Every structure is written in C-alpha cells, then in structure tokens.
Amino acid sequence: MKVTGTIREIEQRLKNEEVDSRWVEDCLLDTRTGVQNRAKAYLKKQDRIRKEKERMEKLWNFERTYWQMGYRMIAGLDEAGRGPLAGPVTAAAVILPENFDVSGLDDSKKLSPESRQTLRTRIEQEAIAVGVSIVDHQRIDEINILQATYLAMRQALQSLEMKPDFLLLDAVEIPEPPCPQRGIIKGDGMSHSIAAASIIAKTVRDEWMMKAAEEFPEYGFDRHMGYCTAEHLVALDKWGPCAIHRRSFAPVGDRV
Numbered sequence: 001m002k003v004t005g006t007i008r009e010i011e012q013r014l015k016n017e018e019v020d021s022r023w024v025e026d027c028l029l030d031t032r033t034g035v036q037n038r039a040k041a042y043l044k045k046q047d048r049i050r051k052e053k054e055r056m057e058k059l060w061n062f063e064r065t066y067w068q069m070g071y072r073m074i075a076g077l078d079e080a081g082r083g084p085l086a087g088p089v090t091a092a093a094v095i096l097p098e099n100f101d102v103s104g105l106d107d108s109k110k111l112s113p114e115s116r117q118t119l120r121t122r123i124e125q126e127a128i129a130v131g132v133s134i135v136d137h138q139r140i141d142e143i144n145i146l147q148a149t150y151l152a153m154r155q156a157l158q159s160l161e162m163k164p165d166f167l168l169l170d171a172v173e174i175p176e177p178p179c180p181q182r183g184i185i186k187g188d189g190m191s192h193s194i195a196a197a198s199i200i201a202k203t204v205r206d207e208w209m210m211k212a213a214e215e216f217p218e219y220g221f222d223r224h225m226g227y228c229t230a231e232h233l234v235a236l237d238k239w240g241p242c243a244i245h246r247r248s249f250a251p252v253g254d255r256v
Helices: 007-016 021-028 033-058 061-068 113-126 137-143 145-158 192-215 230-239
Strands: 074-080 089-095 129-135 166-170 181-184
Touching: 007 021, 007 033, 021 033, 061 074, 061 166, 061 181, 061 192, 074 145, 074 192, 089 145, 089 192, 113 192, 129 145, 129 192, 137 145, 166 192
Parallel strands: 074 166, 166 181
Antiparallel strands: 074 089, 089 129
16 A cells, blocks of 8 residues: 655655644555554554643643642742752742643752753743742751751742742742642652743753853862762862852761
8 A cells, every 4th residue: 555645855855844633544554654653653653642641641641630639830849959068948839821832841959950941931931930049058058958948948938029828839848838738759750840940940940050160170079069979079179169069068077
C-alpha cells in the first residue's frame, strides 16, 4: 500500500496539520520506509504531548480540592538554598489563576536554566500575585537555616499584593501560618502553585549567586551556586571562606 504524496509532502502534512488517525495508520503500512518512520515519529510526538497534558492536568489536583472547599487565593510556597555553604536562602509565594495554562511547569531542579527563565517570565506575567524574599547568610548564621527558611517564607507571603486564604507548601509547614496550610511531600512536582514558587525562588537565588560570582570569582559560584561540591571545597581549602559563606555550616566553620 502506498499513500499519495512524496515523503517530503507527507512529512509536512504530519508537521502542519491535524491529521486523521486512519491516514496515519495508512502511512505506517506504506511500502516506503521513510513514510513509515515519519508516521512513527508523529505518533511518538503525539504520545509525549498527551502524557504532558495529563501530567499538567494532575498538577491541579490539590488546588481543585481546595477551590471546591471555597478557597480562592491559594498560594504555592517554596524555598531555594537551604543546603548551600554560601549565599542566601530565598522563598517565593505564587497565587495562580484557575485558567493558568503553561506547559512544562515542574520542580525547578528538573528544568534547564533556560526553561526556568522562560517559565518565570510567564508566571510573573500571568500570576495573580508573586512574592519573593531573600534572607542573607548573616541572618542564617544568627538564627539557623531552618528558622531563616521560615522567615523567608513568611516575608514572601507578606510581600504578596493579594492576601492568600490557603497555602500549599513543598514538604514543610510554617509555624503560626496566616491561614490554613498543607505541606505536600515532593509538592514542587505535584502542584502548579508550588512548582511556580519553586521556579521563582530558584531563579531569584541563581541570579544573586551569579552576581556574587563576579565579586568572588575564585569560588566558582556561577557553576555550583554555593552548594557543597568538590570544586567548592577545594576553593575553600585554598582561599578560606569569603564574605558570603555561612560560618554556621560545618564545612565552612571548620575552615575559618
């Protein structure tokens, strides 16, 4: 069996048109290997699109649960930078509209820097409200990283232009929250709102560390963002801690 048209024409039709499934099946049975391969590639692409739509739909499950309970201003809340040896911890709070529809949203750690930046732009453009907080290394050393994380989260919430009536958080819950809350294990990969907050918090902190790399180029902050990598430890051994290192963290304190 042979489908009408050249391989190039068939390829263009598969790229540019919504094609009938029966026609695609005919392409799979075409005597030309090139046509068969393009039909297989088309089906694989459609399968990826379908799975991504299903994943994105599931990311609304938690929000929908609480919308149905009457909550409207649901804020996703997440942090970035609890583990590094240097730099601040950041937090972001994001309230998304119910019609927010952006493919690719996910836990920020799973995304490339380019994807994170693209998604950040969409989030900032379309969110009902975005709040951000940065708590520096000195405050972390004063009150410890857990309390500094809670502080950053509270400040991010306070900076929102709209007051949330429910919070969705990645794993943790904050003491004395301003409204009801729910911590979700691996929430940045299970909730639109938390994923959006994760992306904002991560990109804000990365920008801060990139600027720090210009001031302290010997530490390689632009590559590891202050995390405890082999490269970072070698630099600490050679140069000692710089002004933005967290002295309360053992790998740094041991080298003071």
